[in-house]
Amino acid sequence: MPEDRLNKVSCSNYRCEIEVTLEILSGKWKSLILWNLHNHETIRFNEFKRLIPEITQKMLTQQLRDLAKNGLIEKKIYPQVPPMVEYFLTPLGKELIPILDAMDQWGKHFVDSFKHTRKH
Amino acid sequence: MPEDRLNKVSCSNYRCEIEVTLEILSGKWKSLILWNLHNHETIRFNEFKRLIPEITQKMLTQQLRDLAKNGLIEKKIYPQVPPMVEYFLTPLGKELIPILDAMDQWGKHFVDSFKHTRKH
DNA sequence: CCGTATCCCCCCTGATACTG
């Protein structure tokens, strides 16, 4: 793996790659992009802007490129005017979905646990 | 849930809490701390410094407090001289372990996939 | 329609020194 891509960190004596996954997911909009791609199969650039209204074009481009660089998503370019680009999950990206789903579940659980035990 | 704790973001029309989990895990050393607590049951402050030599005291304190604030870990203080403090996972924190484990697996898979298809 | 290119600010992190 190229050294300039990810800074791997060992989990002390054990070798674990949680950090690798976390680093790939790091970025304010990455999980949102992946989640939407999971729900929609294929998404065009402007569709993303509709689905995630708060994101800026710059950020959208950047996060999409990061995800593509790491092989989680790919884009298909239709050479036509006006241009049309479709983004979709790769097999590698799809393998992340169960984890994202588990994180969603845990997050819901976390939120609930605070509703009941609001110790503040 | 206190508003000053987490900035929840909806996954477009769907309500998903991936971001919540990601935000709780955000921080350079959080996953490392949780992983080590999973492998050691109970860890003292100075033991963390041995297990994660690169971390500074300030960061260790800070990340431990964040995790405790969100209820993933707890500490037991033994009132004695010199002081002794033990950190351990709460049930909520333990429920995160399978996810961290899955992230470890996926990370290893990711690294492997680049060993074979080094397209650079 | 699908992006790039700049500028700028905030906050996370690190280094270092001090304390009960």
Place this chain on the structure above:
DNA sequence: CAGTATCAGGGGGGATACGG
């Protein structure tokens, strides 16, 4: 042993304008 306090830097992210 188990922390706090303070200062400084760097990078991620936002706003805005421009290009093929």
